[in-house]
Amino acid sequence: xxxxxxxxxxxxxxxxxLTDNRFRKKSKVFVVEGQQENERAMQYDFExxxxxISENIFKGTLPNGKIHYVSEKVYEKIAYRGSSEGIIGIYxxxxxxxxxxxPKKDSTVIIVEGVEKPGNLGAILRSCEAFGVxxxxxxxxxxxxxxxxxxxxxxxxxxxxxxxxxxxEETLEFLQKNSxxxxxxxxxxxxxxxxxxDFRQRSAVLFGTEHSGLSxxxxxxxxxxxxxxxxxxxxxxxxxxxxxxCYESLKQKKG
Numbered sequence: 001x002x003x004x005x006x007x008x009x010x011x012x013x014x015x016x017x018l019t020d021n022r023f024r025k026k027s028k029v030f031v032v033e034g035q036q037e038n039e040r041a042m043q044y045d046f047e048x049x050x051x052x053i054s055e056n057i058f059k060g061t062l063p064n065g066k067i068h069y070v071s072e073k074v075y076e077k078i079a080y081r082g083s084s085e086g087i088i089g090i091y092x093x094x095x096x097x098x099x100x101x102x103p104k105k106d107s108t109v110i111i112v113e114g115v116e117k118p119g120n121l122g123a124i125l126r127s128c129e130a131f132g133v134x135x136x137x138x139x140x141x142x143x144x145x146x147x148x149x150x151x152x153x154x155x156x157x158x159x160x161x162x163x164x165x166x167x168x169e170e171t172l173e174f175l176q177k178n179s180x181x182x183x184x185x186x187x188x189x190x191x192x193x194x195x196x197x198d199f200r201q202r203s204a205v206l207f208g209t210e211h212s213g214l215s216x217x218x219x220x221x222x223x224x225x226x227x228x229x230x231x232x233x234x235x236x237x238x239x240x241x242x243x244x245x246c247y248e249s250l251k252q253k254k255g
Contacts, residue, residue, distance in 0.1 A: 001068075001069070002069050002070070002071060003052075003068055003069065003070045003071065003074055004070075004071045004073070004074060005074070006074060006077055008074075010050075010052075010068060011070070011074060011077065011078060014031060014052065014078045014088065014090070015077070015078060017029065017030065017031050017090070018031055018078070018080055018148055021144050021147065024144065024146060025144065028092065028093045028095075029049060029090055029091060029092055029093060030090070030091055030093050030146035030148075030151075031080075031088060031089070031090060031091075031148055031151075032088065032089045032090075032091060032151055032156070033079060033080060033081055033084060033085075033087070033088045033089075033148070033151075033152070034081065034084070034085050034087065034152075034156075035058075035060045035085045035087055036155065036156055037151060037152075037155065037156035037159075038051075038063065038087055038089045038156075039156075040156035040157075040159045040160065041089065041091055041156065041159045042063065043159070043160075044159040044160050046091045046092065046094065046159060047091060047092040048063065048065045048089050048090065048091050049065075049066070049090045049091065049092065050065065050066040050067070050068060050089070050090050051063055051065055051066065051067045051068065051087060051088065051089045051090075052067075052068050052070050052075070052078060052087070052088045052089075052090075053067055053068070053069055053070070053086060053087050053088075054069070054070055054071070054072050054074075054075035054086040054087075055069055055086075056072050056086070057072065057075065057084065057085065057086030058085060058086030058087050059085070059086070060085070060087065063087075063089070065089075075088075080148050080152070081152060093146055096162070096163065096164050097164070098137065098164040098166045098170060098171070098174050099174070101135055101162055101164060101174075103134060103135075103178050103180075103202055104134065104202075105201075105202065106199070106200050106201060106202065106253060107134040107135070107180075107202050107203075108132075108133050108134055108199055108202075108203050108204075108205075108246075108249040109133065109134060109135045109136070109137060109175075109180065109202075109203070109204040109205075110124065110128055110133050110135075110136050110137070110204075110205055110207070110242055110245070110246065111136075111137045111138075111139055111171060111204055111205065111206045111207070112124060112136070112137075112138055112139070112206075112207050112208075112238070112242070113138075113139040113140055113168070113206065113207070113208050113209070113214055113215060113218070114139070114140050114142060114208065114209050114215070115138060115142070115143055115209065115238070116142050116143060116209065117143070118143055118144075118147040118148075118149035118150045118153070119149050119150075119153045120210075120238055120239050121138070121143050121145075121147075121150050121153075121154075122149060122150045122151070122152065122153025122154035122155075122157075122158070123153050123154070123239035123243075124136065124238070124239050124242045124243075125150070125154040125157045125158050125161055125163070126153070126154050126155060126157045127239065127242055127243035127246045127247075128157075128161055128242070128246055129154075129157035129160055129161050130157070130246070131243075131246035131247050131249065131250040132246075132249075132250050132253075133161075133246050133249065134162060135161070135162035135163070135164060136161055136162070136163050136164070137163075137164045137165070137166060137171055138163075138164070138165045138166075139166060139167065139168050139171045139206075140167060140168055140215075145158060145163055145165070146158075168215070168217045168218070172217075172221060175204050178202065179202060180202045180203060180204045181197070181198070181201055181202060181203045181204070181222075181223070182204050182206070182221060182222030182223065183197055183203060183204065183205045183206065183222055183223055183224075183225040184206050184214060184218050184221065184222040184223065184224050184225065185205070185206060185207050185208065185213070185214060185224070185225055185226065185241070186213065186214055186218065186219065186224050187213065187226070187234075187235075188224060190223075190224045191224035191225060191226040192223070192224070192225060192226070193225075193226065193227075193228050194225050194226065194227050194228070194244070194245060194248055195228070195248060197223075197225055197248075198252070199248065199249040199252040199253060200252055200253060203249065204222075205225065205245050206218060206222065207238060207241060207242060209238070210237065210238045227241060227244055227245070
């Protein structure tokens, strides 16, 4: 059966999952749009509930699972990207506890405190996945990992990453218990160049918000670290700073 009405209950449910964070968290399901993103979700064992496909747009191989065919107009209603590939999937969310993460001897972990913009979080996830970072922890996080904009800006990299949300106290306890070298990014005279840090050992690099940086909780909890710059500006966009850090970690491990 072809769904052609915006008033269809399933279409209303998809729309609410896209726009209502609280409803999405309560339902414990989330929305994935795009062929690559859906393929990555299934590759990393996320369980699909159902798919909504526009036959006139979708050009890929049909996924295994329950499929609802929708008209182009209905698909445009539930699509949240400017350009689309005709497939939207609904998946069960995973709930990961930080205590379940078992770091390797040379694990690199990125920690972002209070990141507020879903697009920033998605870009950070993309860099972490691309450069082989072992986990991303959002400390005191305000952002839902399954926000559609996180999935979109991470190009589905969210699904292949170890991602955790924890309070500052739990995060610090985990790092200390597992003997991580803790590198903070507080701006003061004690900071040393990123390139002098040894990422061949367990390392955790902490970043704060672009507006106010790391909170006072992290003062004295690690070694202050900075990215040396030659220009007149003294700071970088958060996602750019994370990307440079992730690359330095990979470079040292491959060197």
